[in-house]
Amino acid sequence: MSAAKNTVRIQRMCVAALLCAIAILIPMISPVKIQLGPMSFTLGSHVAIFIAMFISPAVALTVELGATLGFLLAGFPPVVVLRALSQVVFVAIGAFLLAKKPAVMKNGLSIFLFGLVMGVIHGVLEAVVVTAFWFSGMTMEGTFVSTVLGLVGVGTVVHSMVDYYLALLIWQPVSRAAKLPASFTFSKS
Template sequence: MIKKTNTLKLTVSALLTAIAIVIPMVMPVRILIEPASFTLASHVPIFLAMFFSPGIAVAVSIGSAVGFLLASFPIVIVLRALSHVVFAYIGAKILYNRREEILSSPAKSTAFSFGIGILHGGAEMLIVSLFFFGIFPGTAYTEGFFYVVFLLVGVGTIVHSMVDFLLAQFIWKSMGDRVLNLSKKIQK
């Protein structure tokens, strides 16, 4: 049973990581206002991974950052993508025992999505702040701190995160009992 479970975890991790790597490379809907970028569905594999387990969520988050790196995004955006490990791990830990309760209630799933969006946006704001204040040589931004960090990155990330969570939730629910049974096997 242990070997079968490990194979399932590896397979799900690999598939979602592959999708997370490819999305930034091929997604046609992309808004880039550096240091902010919004690539449609870029968080969907991470959210789907969160529905399975914290380990899978972390692996897929790292894979997503690799995808942004391979797609030649600026380093600030790659590091923002790497910060997804924080919200993915915490969100997956919350969902681990309460997934069905949270996802079956529109109010609870919206509250969860908003809370994760705030954590997500906060981590990305921290990364951009390091660049804004020139902690990395040659990378200081000249636009206003409030505009760049709070509006573009903070609020923009919360909205983008919530949209992608909604997409992931729709995909998860549309897969039905098969994916639910698979996730229960992985969580054992």
Template sequence: MRNKHIQDITQAGLLSALGILIPIMMPLKLILPTSTYTLASHVPIFIAMFINTRVAIMVALGTTLGFFISMPLIVAARAFSHLVFVVIGSRFLNKHTLESKLSMVCFNLCIAFIHGFSEFLIVLLLTAKSVTPVMLSQYFIFLGLGTMVHSLVDFSIAYPIVKALNFDKR
């Protein structure tokens, strides 16, 4: 049991470090007023979801702390909102395997929706006093839909890694 805890902490630490480094080092990024998109930035979190819920939560909190130290509060808050899809997705994966392409695509779509909605909601809550109808539509497009697309792409990068490491078999 002790070795399992050490393994979880080690995996979470390594994945958290990757989750912090990828947005800093990755040259492929899009920075907009309401959001940022860095290719592969969610890959460590998606990999952690397949390991177990504890590791997934530690990685989500680790990346949140990294962003809180190095980025504006709104970016850290968006990272904190990852706890929602991480817990839901990881708990689902505790009970189910993605045995077919269809199940993988459906899971990816559901997680992307939860991810996009969570980021949209957290930014809306933090800016509620100053939000205008134009800003609301920008939040919906860039944070809601944009994050969904970003999530779909990053999961599609993470899933072959998960399969290669046999993390998809709990």
């Protein structure tokens, strides 16, 4: 293995560790946590995950599992922890798409559409998790439509888009300032 490739691998590993630590800490220490039944909104909880998606699939999946651990360690109910775990699917899809087609992040419309598609997949996955709890007899307020489809499904899409744009606001200047090599971002792991 060349020295340059080894350096990039070490950089990715260090960034993955830092993002994983952030992803674990956010649900534990975030001052902005709203929990409404099976739904929780923790501002910034997806930021490290999205930044990891911009780097590589391996980094993204590692950070996503760290985020799930963060929700578990923070003492969230099982439905919230399993919602976090379900994000592995949208993270894998998004990270592999970015690795194969980095041009997705080159113009405003495709950047928006990528975030929206990821948000919809994210919302559907979390709604499926909550649906399983709903039909298992978990006590929840409201109707299925208002709670599962509205609060969880649509709420997750909105939350995902907010965190996606926060991640972009952080990642774009940081990656430029750090002068990361092209092989570091939007590439296969």
